[in-house]
Amino acid sequence: VLFKKICIFALMENKKSVKNIRELAAILNLSVTTVSRVLNGKADNYRISPVTSKRVMDTAREVNYLPNKIARGLKLERTDTLGLIIPDVANPFFASIAKTIELEARKNGYSLILCDSLDDVDAEVELIQLLAGRKVDGIIIAPVGLGKSHIVEIQQAGIPLVVVDRYFPGTNIPFITSDNYKGAFKAVEHIISHGHKAIACIQGIRGISANTERVKGYEDALVKHHIPVDHSLIVGDDFGEENGYIQTRVLLNRKNKPTAIFALSNLISLGVIRALTETGLSIPDDISLVSFDEQPYSAYLASPMTTIEQRREEIAKMAVNILIGLIRKDKIQENINIMLEPRLIIRNSVKSLTK
Amino acid sequence: VLFKKICIFALMENKKSVKNIRELAAILNLSVTTVSRVLNGKADNYRISPVTSKRVMDTAREVNYLPNKIARGLKLERTDTLGLIIPDVANPFFASIAKTIELEARKNGYSLILCDSLDDVDAEVELIQLLAGRKVDGIIIAPVGLGKSHIVEIQQAGIPLVVVDRYFPGTNIPFITSDNYKGAFKAVEHIISHGHKAIACIQGIRGISANTERVKGYEDALVKHHIPVDHSLIVGDDFGEENGYIQTRVLLNRKNKPTAIFALSNLISLGVIRALTETGLSIPDDISLVSFDEQPYSAYLASPMTTIEQRREEIAKMAVNILIGLIRKDKIQENINIMLEPRLIIRNSVKSLTK
DNA sequence: CTGTTAGCGCTTTCAC
DNA sequence: GTGAAAGCGCTAACAG
Numbered sequence: 001v002l003f004k005k006i007c008i009f010a011l012m013e014n015k016k017s018v019k020n021i022r023e024l025a026a027i028l029n030l031s032v033t034t035v036s037r038v039l040n041g042k043a044d045n046y047r048i049s050p051v052t053s054k055r056v057m058d059t060a061r062e063v064n065y066l067p068n069k070i071a072r073g074l075k076l077e078r079t080d081t082l083g084l085i086i087p088d089v090a091n092p093f094f095a096s097i098a099k100t101i102e103l104e105a106r107k108n109g110y111s112l113i114l115c116d117s118l119d120d121v122d123a124e125v126e127l128i129q130l131l132a133g134r135k136v137d138g139i140i141i142a143p144v145g146l147g148k149s150h151i152v153e154i155q156q157a158g159i160p161l162v163v164v165d166r167y168f169p170g171t172n173i174p175f176i177t178s179d180n181y182k183g184a185f186k187a188v189e190h191i192i193s194h195g196h197k198a199i200a201c202i203q204g205i206r207g208i209s210a211n212t213e214r215v216k217g218y219e220d221a222l223v224k225h226h227i228p229v230d231h232s233l234i235v236g237d238d239f240g241e242e243n244g245y246i247q248t249r250v251l252l253n254r255k256n257k258p259t260a261i262f263a264l265s266n267l268i269s270l271g272v273i274r275a276l277t278e279t280g281l282s283i284p285d286d287i288s289l290v291s292f293d294e295q296p297y298s299a300y301l302a303s304p305m306t307t308i309e310q311r312r313e314e315i316a317k318m319a320v321n322i323l324i325g326l327i328r329k330d331k332i333q334e335n336i337n338i339m340l341e342p343r344l345i346i347r348n349s350v351k352s353l354t355k
Numbered sequence: 356v357l358f359k360k361i362c363i364f365a366l367m368e369n370k371k372s373v374k375n376i377r378e379l380a381a382i383l384n385l386s387v388t389t390v391s392r393v394l395n396g397k398a399d400n401y402r403i404s405p406v407t408s409k410r411v412m413d414t415a416r417e418v419n420y421l422p423n424k425i426a427r428g429l430k431l432e433r434t435d436t437l438g439l440i441i442p443d444v445a446n447p448f449f450a451s452i453a454k455t456i457e458l459e460a461r462k463n464g465y466s467l468i469l470c471d472s473l474d475d476v477d478a479e480v481e482l483i484q485l486l487a488g489r490k491v492d493g494i495i496i497a498p499v500g501l502g503k504s505h506i507v508e509i510q511q512a513g514i515p516l517v518v519v520d521r522y523f524p525g526t527n528i529p530f531i532t533s534d535n536y537k538g539a540f541k542a543v544e545h546i547i548s549h550g551h552k553a554i555a556c557i558q559g560i561r562g563i564s565a566n567t568e569r570v571k572g573y574e575d576a577l578v579k580h581h582i583p584v585d586h587s588l589i590v591g592d593d594f595g596e597e598n599g600y601i602q603t604r605v606l607l608n609r610k611n612k613p614t615a616i617f618a619l620s621n622l623i624s625l626g627v628i629r630a631l632t633e634t635g636l637s638i639p640d641d642i643s644l645v646s647f648d649e650q651p652y653s654a655y656l657a658s659p660m661t662t663i664e665q666r667r668e669e670i671a672k673m674a675v676n677i678l679i680g681l682i683r684k685d686k687i688q689e690n691i692n693i694m695l696e697p698r699l700i701i702r703n704s705v706k707s708l709t710k
Numbered sequence: 711c712t713g714t715t716a717g718c719g720c721t722t723t724c725a726c
Numbered sequence: 727g728t729g730a731a732a733g734c735g736c737t738a739a740c741a742g
Contacts, residue, residue: 021719030729031729032719033721037728046728048728070719074423074426074719089457092445092447102470106470112470118458129421133422135423295652297623299629302657303657362739374735375736422736423734430717431718
């Protein structure tokens with residue numbers, strides 16, 4: 001009782017700041033229980049009179065009461081927060097995935113903690129711990145892809161998790177990625193159909209699924225069209241621009257230069273273009289190019305670039321919805337593996353050698 | 356005592372999961388206080404024996420104990436979390452800012468809650484409330500820029516806040532942006548120096564500081580060089596690609612076409628290029644172009660584009676460090692307003708009309 | 711050098 | 727219809 005009085009006095013001095021539900025209850029002359037119930041839309045369940053209910057809502061708004069989500073989280077063991085781990089937020093591919101994930105998460109009442117792993121496994125391990133400590137309700141991760149034990153562990157620890165962009169064969173970790181194999185296959189078939197035989201492939205990080213599958217698609221397309229696979233034409237080891245640049249320079253120094261380059265990421269193709277520009281070579285006249293990852297600028301490059309467009313928005317949305325499903329149903333896994341077939345966007349970066 | 360026993364039994368069944376500090380203390384046969392102190396590096400302060408200390412640390416690691424940050428946050432009234440509100444995460448300019456902010460925040464022990472406002476003021480208001488409810492320690496916001504009351508309010512509510520990219524004249528909200536005026540001025544002087552007089556300006560959202568300053572820089576550069584400002588050449592109202600496209604189409608239909616276009620964002624210039632490409636016009640032969648925002652692809656466009664490069668990384672890092680300063684010192688504002696002068700990167704998108 | 715305990719703001723069980 | 731009180735996991739004031 002005394003306490004209530006104190007609260008009321010406190011209120012009079014500082015109208016616009018009720019810092020917790022107790023103070024609010026004090027002004028209303030109600031118990032915290034009742035206030036909490038109304039605020040959580042459970043008025044009906046407890047047959048709280050509509051008039052009380054309205055009074056609570058109105059006052060809450062009036063005094064600008066903001067429920068403390070941290071306290072709520074502690075009690076409910078649920079933070080309404082998702083963690084997102086991405087290898088490089090500045091990469092437009094991941095940036096747009098992050099955007100859609102945030103929007104979709106928010107639509108469902110979740111906030112997003114963003115983490116950039118810099119494509120470094122150690123950082124990734126740390127970040128997963130961090131998110132676990134922060135009690136996120138679930139994690140979406142575009143993993144570096146080398147090493148998966150930390151991911152399996154966190155899944156077994158009971159934290160719902162879905163992997164995007166890359167995946168781990170032989171585990172039951174839910175994933176949703178592009179069908180990288182088919183994408184690469186289509187791209188290379190397209191190049192082959194223009195009469196090319198010496199097609200180089202500049203790859204990204206070796207050993208991760210997305211890369212492996214793309215290379216496999218590349219090889220199989222060659223094989224299907226009876227072109228022997230020349231392993232010396234498969235070069236590189238990183239998805240960054242620098243790798244594209246360096247490998248192109250190296251390729252151009254070969255005795256028998258390739259007539260076409262298949263770049264396994266948007267950044268790689270930018271590096272390819274830089275190397276070509278520097279050496280005065282032009283696309284597609286001197287060398288042809290097809291790249292993974294459509295970008296807003298792809299059409300406006302010196303020569304509009306033929307690309308493979310991943311369905312980023314779908315990947316992101318599905319990831320969120322599947323994750324939320326896992327959270328709500330309290331199921332950790334149910335063999336979810338989705339591969340979305342990418343689209344080949346044909347422009348003008350492949351020269352026809354047949355005519 | 357009984358309780359401790361129970362905990363120990365619980366432990367034996369499930370070795371690898373101590374869910375709270377009490378359980379951990381129980382196995383160690385220590386009080387939670389001692390354990391907490393050791394875990395928080397305060398062993399020395401309380402002269403806890405090194406052997407105890409070591410035992411605590413070792414056991415904690417062994418049983419895989421992860422402190423619950425939520426509980427900690429509730430107690431400490433500090434979440435070690437920053438909020439970031441950005442108008443469009445998919446925009447590479449903001450994506451790279453977000454990346455640097457996340458990295459810098461993490462380096463300082465903070466996690467980042469990412470929010471995309473879609474350049475919508477209502478969403479922005481909501482997001483600020485959301486972050487306040489989540490008890491973030493501070494907020495970095497690249498505001499839509501229309502309306503500032505919600506931002507002033509949150510600042511007065513005592514939540515440390517810093518604004519990036521745009522700012523609000525006439526308030527004491529700390530901000531850090533590019534010197535948009537100087538950037539635009541430089542760009543337009545560059546165009547003028549090539550003999551252009553009919554220079555169009557395709558602007559972004561009117562009324563926000565970044566846009567206003569850029570337009571002012573544009574105008575002043577003209578004035579300085581005795582070129583009358585033709586207001587019908589200042590067009591557009593959005594930073595997006597579509598606006599660039601539409602306005603260019605309109606400009607091209609004028610009786611007296613401009614000889615150069617100054618685009619106030621990277622997305623706008625992409626729209627300009629699309630319109631030009633469609634109508635068979637080329638840069639810089641038919642029309643010249645300079646754009647705000649350097650991008651990784653700027654150099655590789657059909658004609659390498661002259662751009663104004665904002666110092667994104669510096670902006671992001673300063674934002675984080677200033678914010679953390681405000682948080683730690685418990686100061687809300689101290690008249691921080693920083694403007695970083697952008698750099699003009701000259702390439703080949705402006706034709707010389709003088710020779 | 712170590713421990714007991716109150717309490718951060720919230721929800722919910724149980725009681726009336 | 728409403729309320730008292732326990733307790734989520736943690737830290738720190740106070741007490742030895």
